Amino acid sequence: MNKPLILIVTIVYLMLCASLFVVQEGQRGIVLRFGKVLRDRDEKPLIYNPGLHIKIPFIETVKNLDARIQTMENQADRFVTMEKKDLIVDSYIKWRISDFSRYYLATGGGEISQAEVLLKRKFSDRLRSELGRLHVKGIVTDSRNQLMTDVREALNHGTSGDEDELQATDHAIASAAARVERETKGSQSAAVNSNSMAALGIQVVDVRIKQINLPTEVFDAIYQRMRAEREAVARRHRSQGQEEAEKLRATADYEVTRTLAEAERQSLIIRGEADAQTAKLYADAFSIDPAFYAFIRTLRAYENSFNDKNNFIILSPESDFLRFMKSPGHWHE
Structure with a gap:
């Protein structure tokens, strides 16, 4: 193939490439000829849909518009x-x-x-x-x-x-x-x-x-107002809580005092009944032999009186308290 033919084929190919244009999907094309829009019979610009189209090379240009x-x-x-x-x-x-x-x-x-x-x-x-x-x-x-x-x-x-x-x-x-x-x-x-x-x-x-x-200045004002309202509600709830706490504390103190008093009363009653029962037992036990009872009681008195070396008791030798320290012959006098 000689050079002139190659040149002709190249020129034809370039002319063909310059004559074709593609409008992509999602776009529409408008052709400009010497900077002016090609129009139809109603003077409306010609709109090219997506696809392959032909234009005059080097004279017409394409303006793509986005249809998306x-x-x-x-x-x-x-x-x-x-x-x-x-x-x-x-x-x-x-x-x-x-x-x-x-x-x-x-x-x-x-x-x-x-x-x-x-x-x-x-x-x-x-x-x-x-x-x-x-x-x-x-x-x-x-x-x-x-x-x-x-x-x-x-x-x-x-x-x-x-x-x-x-x-x-x-x-x-x-x-x-x-x-x-x-x-x-x-x-x-x-x-x-x-x-x-x-x-x-x-x-x-x-x-x-x-x-x-809200604008910053209005937002700050509303925030401060809301904060004041919430603080007032919090103070009211705290005061109500303190009031309820005082009521519960007073009720608890009353219950404690009443329970202790009742316990003390019951203990006194039980202690009194026990002392009475003890006295009765002693009375029943010692009523059998009063002399022995007097002897036991006197010994306990001696024990309580002389349990410390530093204790001194000055009594008359004739005192009845010391009768059991005398000879047995004087016990029944």
């Missing part, structure tokens, strides 16, 4: 409720391109950053308006889901237009919609509300509030 659902995280912002209370709301938005030709023209070339700027501003204005109609309790409880639904519907379909709160964002969206109408010479088939995201070719799939917080 996008997630836009919103920075936490401050909002005011109906009762004039501030809330810090953290949220996100799920959106996708619903009209690629309108989206491309309205955003000046399909720039996601420009679309998200308008979407974020519109969402913030709409959320601020909706939160201003609700109380804090409704926002954090049963009205939260309805709030998200109302915001999503307002973004997709716009507002009635007779509200006094027509924001600068609405004017920006309306200007973008008017630009689309001018460039397509009013040939867009579907009429859309000029202050809705549909005017930009965008559909809001979902909006969600991730977190609702």
